[in-house]
Amino acid sequence: MHDLKLIHTDLKPENVLLKDASYVKKPYTLPATASTTGSKKSSKAKGKTYYRKILTDPKIYTIDFGSAIFQDEYHSTIVSTRHYRAPEIILGIGWSYPCDMWSLGCILVELITGDALFKTHENVQHLAMMEKVLGEKIDLSLVRKCFSLFYHDNTTTQSSNGRRRSSTSSNATGDCIASAFSKKNGQLIFPTPTTPQKLVSEVTNLPNLADLIGSKVGFRFTMSLGLADSIKFFKVPKKHQEEYSFWYWFLDLIKCLLVYDPEKRLTAKEAMCHKWFDCGLADDGIDV
Incomplete structure (x- = not known):
């Protein structure tokens, strides 16, 4: 799509369809030596046999081009379904192809966890x-762009393609999103004294990305370490190191997609050249 200068703008699981939903079940056992959260619940999960649904045909279709636009067309202020919306859209600083890549990062997480990564309907909480x-x-640098757009005029801002537009990127109080950041240091102000406790708890209870993925695949990760050091630090047995590498690079791919700055986010072509695609687990497909 991006080679065709087309931005989908609404990538989400509902817009990725299977050609054939038929599958076979194959057993899968979490590594018995892997530690996840350290809770009693996770301890009981070790060694237990689960079942994966293996598609008979992995072909997929991307659908719903109703919001798709070409790069040289007018860009509306808000695009993408909330849970898959990139930070540059929320900040109102202009968007392009990278917004699709952020959505893909969210989708990859959801394929592992079975749940949307950012379950919110409020801008400031979403950023938090x-x-x-x-x-x-x-x-x-992104916050400064937001400041420069919103603070020169409280009611209108300049869009990335030179058109004037209304300021619709607002928080729950109706203020422009720039007001959610400290003018002194540029940091997000969350929570505030008036933030509902429910919103605060929803943010507080979120795990970081490494723990979230690790808890689902039966390994522990920290992205501050390289692969070799991570294997050594978490004492991954040799027989599990290939699988550990697979999930390590999968997590790394997601981190490269969920990058705040759209200019530093992986492009579609760069993502396809990521190390994860060079990894291989023992064939988990079906006999044909």
């Missing part, structure tokens, strides 16, 4: 969830 999951503050 991103910071909690990724363990990083939103880039100051």
Whole structure:
């Protein structure tokens, strides 16, 4: 799509369809030596046999091009379904092909967990969830762009293609999204004294990305370590190291897609050249 200069703008699991939904079940056992959260529940899960649904035909179709646009067409202010919306859209600083790549990162997480990564309907909480999951503050350079767009005029901002538009990127109070950041240091102000406790708890209870993926695949990760050091640090047995490498690079791919700055986010072509695609587990397909 991007080679055709087309931006989908609404990638989500509902818009990726299977050609054939038929499958066979194959047993899968979490590595008995792997530690996840350390809870009694996770301990009981070790060694237990689960079943994977293996598709007879892995072909998929991307659908719903109703919101898709070409790069040289007018870009509306808000696009993408909320849970898959990239930070640059929320910040109102302009968007392009990278917004699709952020959505793909969210989809990959959901394929592992079975649940949307950012379950929210509020801009500031959404940004706070991103910071909690990724363990990083939103880039100051992006916040500065947001400031420059919103603070020169409270009611209108300049869009990335030169057109004037209404300021619709607002938080729950109706203020522009720029007001969610400190003018002093550019950091997101969350929570505030008026933030509902429910929203605060939803952010607080979110695990970081490494723990979230690790709890689902039966390994522990920290992205501050390289693969070799991570294997050594978590004492991954030799017989599980190939599988560990597979999930390590899968997590790394997601982290390269969920990058705040759209200019630093992987492009579609770069993502296809990621190390994860060079990994291989023992064939988990079906006999044909």
